[in-house]
Amino acid sequence: MHPPFQVSHGLRLTAEEKRRHRRATQSKTLLSSASSVLHEELVAVVNHQRDEIEKLLLAQEEQRRRALAERRQRHYRALLNAAEESATRRLREKEAEVGRLARRRGELENRLALLRTETMAWQAKAMADQVTAAALNAQLEKAAAAPERKEMSGDSPPAEDAESGYEDPDRVERERACRSCHYRRASVVLLPCRHLCLCDACDAALDSCPVCRFVTTGSVRVLS
Numbered sequence: 001m002h003p004p005f006q007v008s009h010g011l012r013l014t015a016e017e018k019r020r021h022r023r024a025t026q027s028k029t030l031l032s033s034a035s036s037v038l039h040e041e042l043v044a045v046v047n048h049q050r051d052e053i054e055k056l057l058l059a060q061e062e063q064r065r066r067a068l069a070e071r072r073q074r075h076y077r078a079l080l081n082a083a084e085e086s087a088t089r090r091l092r093e094k095e096a097e098v099g100r101l102a103r104r105r106g107e108l109e110n111r112l113a114l115l116r117t118e119t120m121a122w123q124a125k126a127m128a129d130q131v132t133a134a135a136l137n138a139q140l141e142k143a144a145a146a147p148e149r150k151e152m153s154g155d156s157p158p159a160e161d162a163e164s165g166y167e168d169p170d171r172v173e174r175e176r177a178c179r180s181c182h183y184r185r186a187s188v189v190l191l192p193c194r195h196l197c198l199c200d201a202c203d204a205a206l207d208s209c210p211v212c213r214f215v216t217t218g219s220v221r222v223l224s
Helices: 002-153 159-165 169-176 200-205
Strands: 188-191 196-198 218-221
Touching: 002 188, 002 218, 188 200, 196 200
Parallel strands: none
Antiparallel strands: 188 196, 188 218
């Protein structure tokens, strides 16, 4: 009776082990599936977070790059404006200096032209005065030499010329006397009227011609 009982018990154990093994296998399969799903979800979350972090870093980097570019652009604009203002200021200063130099040059040129005109006028006046003085000296020398030639000749003039050739010594002396003091002999020619009418003393005291009343600008001494 015992052997059949033992065989039946052994068969029951084998079936029970199979069931346990099957349940264990199913549990492992479920755990493996759950672990695989959980791993995939975790990987997806990690990848998503990594992508978000990379996007954030890229956005921050782009923002920093733009801020730096704007800062550099503002700095360059400030430098350019400062350079333009400095160049404009220097240009205005140079233009003002050129204007001052041009005005100064114009003033000097005008003054030089005036000096040249005055110099030419004085040169012309001096030459005219020299010519006048020479002519007056020649006339005076000729007039002074005429009586001496008559005295030395000893020839009697023709009858028809006796009256015209006679000169009153008093009248000649009166004509040669100073027109101011009427005492000393006239020895100064006044300019510009060219009248021989004053002595040295009266020439120093008068500023106009006693003959024509014209204001004198100078005088030339022609007789000693």
